[in-house]
Amino acid sequence: MPAWMRKIHVHAALAAAALAIVGAALYFTLPGNTHAWHPDAVVETAPALVHAHALDRAGRFAQDVDRAPVALAVEPAGSLYAGTVVAAYAGGNIVRVSTDGLYAVSLGNIHGRPRDVAVTSAGDVYITDAEQGLIASTRPAGFARIKKISDVAGVAVSPDGGPVYLTRVSGNFSWNDPGMLRFAHDTSGSLLRYDPHNGHIETVASDFAAPHGVALGPGGDYALVVETNTYRILRVWLKGPRTGQREVFADGLPGFATHITFNGIDRFWVSVPTARMPEIDALATHSAYRRVLLRLPNSFRPHFRLRPQGLVLAFDLDGQRIAELQGSGASPYAPVNAAAESGNWLWLASDRSSALARIALVTVLPAQTGAPPAH
DSSP: OOHHHHHHHHHHHHHHHHHHHHHHHHHHSOSSOOOOOOOOOOOOOOGGGEETTTTTSOEEESTTSSSOEEEEEEOOTTSTTTTOEEEEETTSEEEEEOTTSSOEEEEEEOSSOEEEEEEOTTOOEEEEETTTEEEEEETTTEEEEEEOOTTEEEEEEOTTSOOEEEEEOOSSSOTTOHHHHHHHTOOOEEEEEEOTTTOOEEEEEEEESSEEEEEEOGGGOEEEEEEGGGTEEEEEEOSSTTTTOEEEEEOOOSSBOOOEEEOSSSOEEEEOOBOOOHHHHHTTTOHHHHHHHHTSOGGGSOOOOOOBOOEEEEEOTTSOEEEEEEOOSSSOOOSOOEEEEETTEEEEEOTTOSSEEEEEGGGTOHHHHOOOOOO
């Protein structure tokens, strides 16, 4: 073999070895995991339960109090302001809105980025902040950070002042880049429980794929956790013989769900503000490929732009869909980041609006109210 050809072979071998080393480094140094998974097919809602123009007809309230409401909670029965809505805005403002939607009072500003909000019957307000962790306002002390936990998202409280439940999106990836969080399909998320009486916090369940919203079921027997990246809702039992067990409550959601709220009796409301991304689902089974891509410099990584949509789902206590609210007109109230039921109304929050909105329940739940369907 000529000398020049031997040099080419040597250089090729060195290049191949270098690529192998780089590839191995990219593969093995990524924190967390990128295991293969199989996305569930979208479960279609029965046509009779779909309200295609519900978000188009939503009335606007609390106009221009602040911009970008991102989360809602309804003060429970027995509280001083029972039925009123507490809204958290992207800029950190926390606002109480009267039951008729005509008056709004600021409860203060957390000077951060709220993710979710919950209220106890004693009037204590708990807020999750992406960077500050868990924040609380206990009368009359005002807002104060009580637990520094990175990347917390959902919060739910026992109405009687018992434990506070939180979701932590991931232990490895930041919620600041939701597209990459979806792509990685990391499963280091967890459900946490905070005891406001002694300050203790513990992990209730782990290995979730980007859990976001959380809501307690009747009697606090279980928690529903929105597992955003798998398009499903999981039930984690907190009491009784099945304590610690989890099961699928609902799956096949038509997008990346975020918040979930309970009306205290028989219904859960789930917001689905962004649509599924076919390019992410197509790579779901290719974990090694995704792992290497995630180790590339940011400028070489794929960038995924979330696709907003107007969609809210209602479920009964058995996980059956009982309503799907859409917005298909020229100016729907969308995307909906959170939905919460108060009295005869469903309140909505959208980070693309400067107002809250509400819909009369009678127009979207005719089976429960005896009214004719409205489409």
